[in-house]
Structures are given as C-alpha cells and as structure tokens.
Amino acid sequence: MQTQNITRWLTLAVISISGGISFDLAYLRYIYQIPMAKFMGFSNTEIGIIMSTFGITAILLYAPGGIISDKFSHRKVMSGAMIATGLLGAVMATYPPLWAMLLIQVAFAITTILLLWAVSIKAASLLGTRDEQGKIMGWMEGLRGVGVMGLALFTVWVFAQFHPDDPNSLKAVILIYSGTYIALGIACWFLVSDGFVPDEQEETSAFSLQHALQVLKMPTTWYCSMIIFGVYTIYAILSYSTNYLSEIYGMSLVAASYMGIIINKVFRAICGPLGGMVTSYSRWRSPTRVIQFFAAICLVVVALLYMVTRTPVSLALAIGLILLMGFTCYASRGLYFACIGEVNTPKQILGTTIGICSVIGFLPDVFVYPIVGYWQDALPPALAYRNMWVMGGIASLMVLLFTALLMGQIKRISPAASTAPVKGV
Structure with a gap:
C-alpha cells in the first residue's frame, strides 16, 4: 500500500x-x-x-x-x-x-x-x-x-x-x-x-460528436466553465499588479518586478497545494465551496483596491491586498478543474468536459488584455485601474453565482455515486 x-x-x-x-x-x-x-x-x-x-x-x-x-x-x-x-x-x-x-x-x-x-x-x-x-x-x-x-x-x-x-x-x-x-x-x-477505456458499445459509437453534445447539454459543464472564466479573468487582471503599484504608488520598477515574481512564480507553486489542503482538512471538503469562499474574499479585496485607488494612502496596504488577491486566485486555479470531478462527471466524457470548459473558461485571454491596455492608453491611470478592479469585482460575483449553482447540483448527487480510483492507477 x-x-x-x-x-x-x-x-x-x-x-x-x-x-x-x-x-x-x-x-x-x-x-x-x-x-x-x-x-x-x-x-x-x-x-x-x-x-x-x-x-x-x-x-x-x-x-x-x-x-x-x-x-x-x-x-x-x-x-x-x-x-x-x-x-x-x-x-x-x-x-x-x-x-x-x-x-x-x-x-x-x-x-x-x-x-x-x-x-x-x-x-x-x-x-x-x-x-x-x-x-x-x-x-x-x-x-x-x-x-x-x-x-x-x-x-x-x-x-x-x-x-x-x-x-x-x-x-x-x-x-x-x-x-x-x-x-x-x-x-x-x-x-x-492508459487511463479510462470505454467499453465496446461506447467505443463503436460516434464518439466525438455524441460525447461533445452530451457534455454541452449538461448544465454542470456551463457552471464549471463560468467558474473557470471568472477565476481566469482575475488571474489576467493580476498580471497588471506591477504596473498598478508602479503607476499609482510610485514603486520602483525593480521592486515591482520582484512583486511580479512572487505573485506569478512563488504563489503558483505554493497556493495550489494550500487550496487542496483546505479542501482536505476543513469542514467543507469541497473544492467548489472553497472556491466560493475565496471568491467572496476576492470581492472584498477588489472593492478595497477600488477605494484605495481613488485615494492612495499606503503602499504596504496595496501590496497586502494584491498578495491576498493573488493567494485567492492561485488557490482557486488549483481547484477549478476539481469541480468537474466533484460533480461526478462520467469518466468516459471527463476529458471532453475538460476540453470544452477550457475553451470557454480561458476566453478572458482574448479580451482582458486589449481592454485593460486600452484603458491604460486612453484614460488617466487612476480611472484605468478603477475600471480594472470593477472588472475583477464582476468576475468575483460571477464565480460566487456559478459556484452556488454548482453546489446545488452537487447536493443532488448521491454519496453512493462517488467514484473510486481507476484500477492500475
């Protein structure tokens, strides 16, 4: 063993x-x-x-x-x-x-x-x-x-x-x-x-089309996709945190770069396992519930960042808020694909579900950067970043909404339906 x-x-x-x-x-x-x-x-x-x-x-x-x-x-x-x-x-x-x-x-x-x-x-x-x-x-x-x-x-x-x-x-x-x-x-x-292998009846079916349609018909696919969408939007916004600290608080480029390393490299390495530990040892034991909790914290953080952007008071406070936001984001990134397994997605369509959720969930890559870049070019810095924090607040609300909907689905799942590890894994 x-x-x-x-x-x-x-x-x-x-x-x-x-x-x-x-x-x-x-x-x-x-x-x-x-x-x-x-x-x-x-x-x-x-x-x-x-x-x-x-x-x-x-x-x-x-x-x-x-x-x-x-x-x-x-x-x-x-x-x-x-x-x-x-x-x-x-x-x-x-x-x-x-x-x-x-x-x-x-x-x-x-x-x-x-x-x-x-x-x-x-x-x-x-x-x-x-x-x-x-x-x-x-x-x-x-x-x-x-x-x-x-x-x-x-x-x-x-x-x-x-x-x-x-x-x-x-x-x-x-x-x-x-x-x-x-x-x-x-x-x-x-x-x-080798992983999960469909039985003969499934293997002879029109695999890709039937399974893709089955996945698209499942409401949980859309709930999981929008949770990823919201978390990934916050992740994209975090990439501007060094610019924010430099332009609003006058932090040096060197110090801002170190902040970027901490958020993008160090936090990525430690926050995912910490999020997993929360699901393992907290009373919730649910990735979806933990993401919901982190989204609530993130909503409060972006609201505070919006306010301190209007009247900057303390660089240390801004750094603390951004680090807290980074923790909630990276911990959630380590958990959002767990939602697909938690809701008991059938193993024969698990990969198709992951693929479709990835297409929808990673769409912020397409629009966040040009929008925020436009705000940076066209608006005064304080207004540009306030708009960015509003976008982060909307994304946090989206995560809160769809985690609530997904929790409703999870509650309807019988405990007897829990999946066991695949033989040989």
Whole structure:
C-alpha cells in the first residue's frame, strides 16, 4: 500500500511537471524576448505574430484535445507528445526563419494543447477518488509551478554563463528544455497508466460528436466553465499588479518586478497545494465551496483596491491586498478543474468536459488584455485601474453565482455515486 501511494504521487509529479513546462518553449518570449530578437533575427512585431499563432491555434484545439483524452491511452499520448515537443525544440534551436518558426508554433499547439492539456488533467484526476479531487488538483497546480520555476531559474543561470553576444546562449536554453521534455516523455511511458477505456458499445459509437453534445447539454459543464472564466479573468487582471503599484504608488520598477515574481512564480507553486489542503482538512471538503469562499474574499479585496485607488494612502496596504488577491486566485486555479470531478462527471466524457470548459473558461485571454491596455492608453491611470478592479469585482460575483449553482447540483448527487480510483492507477 505504501509503495502504491509513493508511485501515485510520483506519477502525479511527472504528469504535473510535464503539463506545466511543456508550454515554456512556445512562450519563450516571456523571458527571452530580447535574445530572440538578437540571435534569431526576429523583430518585436514578428515575435508577437509568433505568439499569436500559438494562441489562435490553441483555442481551436482545447475541445478536440478533451475528446482525445477520453478515447486514447494517456500513457502513449503523453509520452509521444512530450518527446515530439522536445524534438520540435531541437529544430527551434537551429534558429529557423519566420515561416518555419510559425509552423513550429502550430506544431507546439498540437503537442501541448491538443495532446497534453486535457490528457494531463484527466490522468491526474483519475489518481484520486471524487473526495480527493481538490487535493489532487491543488497539488497538480503547485507541482506545475515548481517545475516551471525550477527550470526557468536553471536556464536563466545557464544563459548567464555565456558572453552576452554569444548566440549559443539562447540555443543552450532551448536544448535544455528539449532534453527535459524528452526525459519526461520517457518517464511518462513508465509511470502513467492508459487511463479510462470505454467499453465496446461506447467505443463503436460516434464518439466525438455524441460525447461533445452530451457534455454541452449538461448544465454542470456551463457552471464549471463560468467558474473557470471568472477565476481566469482575475488571474489576467493580476498580471497588471506591477504596473498598478508602479503607476499609482510610485514603486520602483525593480521592486515591482520582484512583486511580479512572487505573485506569478512563488504563489503558483505554493497556493495550489494550500487550496487542496483546505479542501482536505476543513469542514467543507469541497473544492467548489472553497472556491466560493475565496471568491467572496476576492470581492472584498477588489472593492478595497477600488477605494484605495481613488485615494492612495499606503503602499504596504496595496501590496497586502494584491498578495491576498493573488493567494485567492492561485488557490482557486488549483481547484477549478476539481469541480468537474466533484460533480461526478462520467469518466468516459471527463476529458471532453475538460476540453470544452477550457475553451470557454480561458476566453478572458482574448479580451482582458486589449481592454485593460486600452484603458491604460486612453484614460488617466487612476480611472484605468478603477475600471480594472470593477472588472475583477464582476468576475468575483460571477464565480460566487456559478459556484452556488454548482453546489446545488452537487447536493443532488448521491454519496453512493462517488467514484473510486481507476484500477492500475
């Protein structure tokens, strides 16, 4: 029993870290935009086009990826996708021309979104019972953060060992990511199970269409999607917290950057597991209820931020409020896919549900940044950020509403319907 438990947590770590760092080469611009322009010969506009190519392709692939996670072996898909991503990175390290780089980004979207995203979430979900979904998903988000942060720090250190004008510096970073992907792909082959396999009757049916329609007809799909939508909106707004502290309170860019690291890297690593612990050890033991509680706190926080933006009084207070908002957001991010398992979504359509919820839930990526950017350009800073906090308040209210609706569905579920771990996981 002890050996099985160790294997389960090791499997969760491999799944989580694979799913987390697999996007890092596609999003290489986040850390290495200047080296990309310098060594790969791209203009900033071309780098933007490269990024948007991945983003547009990704939106199209979330839902089909969910269907793949329901129909195919998780072990084979994850192993193949990670190894393929590593090989694409090796091609990227040759510094290809723009047209080839765009094709690589499309291929990255196929390997990471179509093949890995929903598969990794479903594979992790199947490692626990219905009652363990909050703990499993919380630790998954935390382990993702640890993997992303650890590998990012290591590659930055390697990059710094080269002369500033040495083009091999960026190449070394890309190859480290590629090698890590391939190693994790091999680990997935030995640790990840095949996952849930539909019976013969289901397998001979019009799988993708019937299951997609079944998922879309379920009210819980829409409730879970809108919970993710609201939390993800707050997550997008948080990315402007460093700008806010700099423009409204005059915080130095260096100090603001450190705040960004704490919120985007450190909080991602620790808040997901903490949220899972709340579901495991509090009297609620419900991811949905815990997200609802965090949304209520977030609503109060954004209301206070709105007020202190009108009359800035204390930088320390603003920092404290933003850190509290960051905690509630990242803890909720570690739990929102657990809602899908908590509501007893049938395992044969779990992946399809994850895919469809991802398409709807991650739509704030499309509108939050241009809207807030427009406010920053067109309005005085105080008014722009007050508008942003209003958007955060609306998102918090949305989470409160749809968690309440989902809790109503959960109460109607018989305790006898709780799912058990899949055999062999």
